[in-house]
Amino acid sequence: MSALMDAVLAGAGAEELARTPLPTHYTAAHTRVEDVDLFRGVKHKDVRKSLHVGEVPMPELAPDEVLVAVMASSINYNTVWSATFEPIPTFTFLQRLGRKGGYAARHDRPYHVLGSDGAGVVVRVGDGVRHWGAGDHVVLSGAYVDDQDPxxxxxxxxSTTQLAWGFETNFGGLAHYAVVRASQLLPKPPHLTWEEAAxxxxCAGxxxxxxxxxxxxRIKQGDVVLIWGATGGLGVYAVQLVKNAGGIPIGVVGSEQKAEVLRRLGCDVVINRSEIGIDGGGDSxxxxxxxxxxxxxxxxxEVGEDPHVAFDSIGRATFGISVFVVRRGGVxxxxxxxxxxxxxxxxxxLWMNLKRIIGSHVANLQEKSECNRLFRLGHLAPVLSSVHPLDDVAEAARVVQNNDHIGKVGVLCMAPTSGLGVTDRALRERIGEDRLNPLGAPSPAPVPPSVR
Structure with a gap:
């Protein structure tokens, strides 16, 4: 364990963090360029074979960047894409970014540190960073944008230069440290644990x-919203947002177990697609x-009318159904x-019924800030089904790859155990543990001191 990690875990102040030397290497979940052809010709690609956890060099910090000691992160589906090298190896993204030269060249490495979520403590800021300092508790946005692009x-x-951090860039959040632009930071909701905030x-943004x-x-009161994959990482937040807006969420899931969980989460209408025979159909x-x-x-x-909106992150298997099932003028x-x-x-x-398709990608910083505010107010709550130590990140990603999860799958990075990071206990008590932990996510075993 490095001196800086000791200082972070001890809750050191800004001055101590700033003067404690950076380690030359750090522990990170990553893929390796030599594995790019690992799954060539393989039908069932197991991410446990391509995801590695080990030491990587500490990168230099650009003037507009921040180094964050990552206390916790979580698995997104882009980690699965990265680890299966589909639809293209993410090393293609890193090489393209590296060709821009300057600080961008750092990203083109023979390893790719993954992860597009995180919560942690700022330990360094670049010379051009104005609004953040060492010791700040932050959550990390996955949108990597250039503020000099009009x-x-x-x-x-x-922005044509917008990238998905930890997917199209290096130095992501499934690690002890992460490099982010200052424009990716938001204040951590003080009532959440590290893994909840991460x-x-x-997904919520x-x-x-x-x-x-x-x-x-732009949903409004009374809107009927069809939500595919309603117990997934995106779906559990979509259900909450529709309920908060006074709408009627209709959640679609693939098993009775997930249907029961969705009812517990308060979804108005729950549909098990296997029971009504609508599995597949994407090719026809x-x-x-x-x-x-x-x-x-x-x-x-169930509700007497067709949906105003279909929320579709599933794609090929569901998109044709979504286009058909929304009402005239629907979205x-x-x-x-x-x-x-x-x-x-x-x-x-689509055209004869005046329907619309809206493409959406991540969220800008203002949208992320507004969403973050809803968590701080207690109007939105995290939904974690499991939490894993960083050493088990491949197993965590495998759970998401197999769609065996509900809500989000958390990963402890520098945090030695779950349940840490709460700085406003009174707010947490007002919101209530049942609300903040609706699935009763199990706590992982404490991380051994040898790997902290």
Whole structure:
């Protein structure tokens, strides 16, 4: 354990953190360039074979960057894509970024430190950083944007240079330390533990942009919203946002176990897709229409009308159904496409019924800030189904790869055990443990001192 890690875990102040030397190497979850062809010709790609945990060199800090001691992180599906080298190896992104030269060249390494979420303590700031200092407790946004690009000042996600941190960049959050731009930082909600805070920024912010923001569906009171994968990392936040807006969430899941959990989370209408026979259909517009009719009948029976909005991060397997099932003038808002990017649908039901498709990607910093505020107010709550130590990150990613999780899967990085990081106990008590831990996520065994 390095002197800096000792200082962080002891709660050292800004001056002590600033004067404690940085380690030359740190522990990180990463992929390796020599493994790029590991799954060539393999149908079932197991991320446990390609995800490594070990020492990597500490990178230099750019003037607009911050070094964060990561207390906890979480698994997103982009970690699965990275570890299966699909649709292209992420080393392609790092090489492209590195060709820009200057500080960007640091990212082109023979290893890729993954992770697009995190919560931790600032330990260093670049000379150009104004609003953050050593000792600040922060959560990390996955949107890596250039504030000198004009488009960023309208909407950071419109910037042609916008990248997904820890996926299209190096030095991500599944590690003891992470390098981020200052524009990726937000204050950590003080009532949340490290692992809770590390599970909210990417998925909740993405769901906020998709549903609430002017850049998304702009849901309102009474809107009926169809949510595919409603117990997934995005879905559990979509359900909460629709409920908060006075809408009617209709959650679709694939098992009775997940359906029961979704009822406990307060979703108004819960549909088990396997019970009504709408598994698959992504390759056939005709089958998508048939499944859409079947789903539409169930929805109308439950709420008396068709959905205003379909929230679709699933992609190929569901997109044609989404286009069909939303009402005349309705909206399909899409991101991610975890089942495939090539979407097939019958366009007649789109153009003749005046429906719209909105593409959405992550969220800009203002949207993330508004979403973060909802957590601080207790209007949104994290949904963690499991927490793993960093050494077991491959197992954690495998859970997400197999869709065996509910909500988010957390990873302890520098934090020695779960339950740490709360600085406002009174607020936590007012919101209530049942609200903040609806699944009763199990605590992992404490991390052995030898690997802290």
């Amino acid at each position: 488009a960023t000042h309208a909407d950071g996600m419109l 599970s909210i920024t990417l 993405t769901a906020y942009r998709m549903l609430v923001s002017d850049n998304g569906a 517009p005709e089958l998508a229409v048939e499944h859409g009719k079947r789903l539409g009948r169930v929805i109308r029976k 399909v808002v899409t991101c991610g496409s975890s089942t495939g990017y090539q979407h097939t649908f019958d366009n007649r039901y």
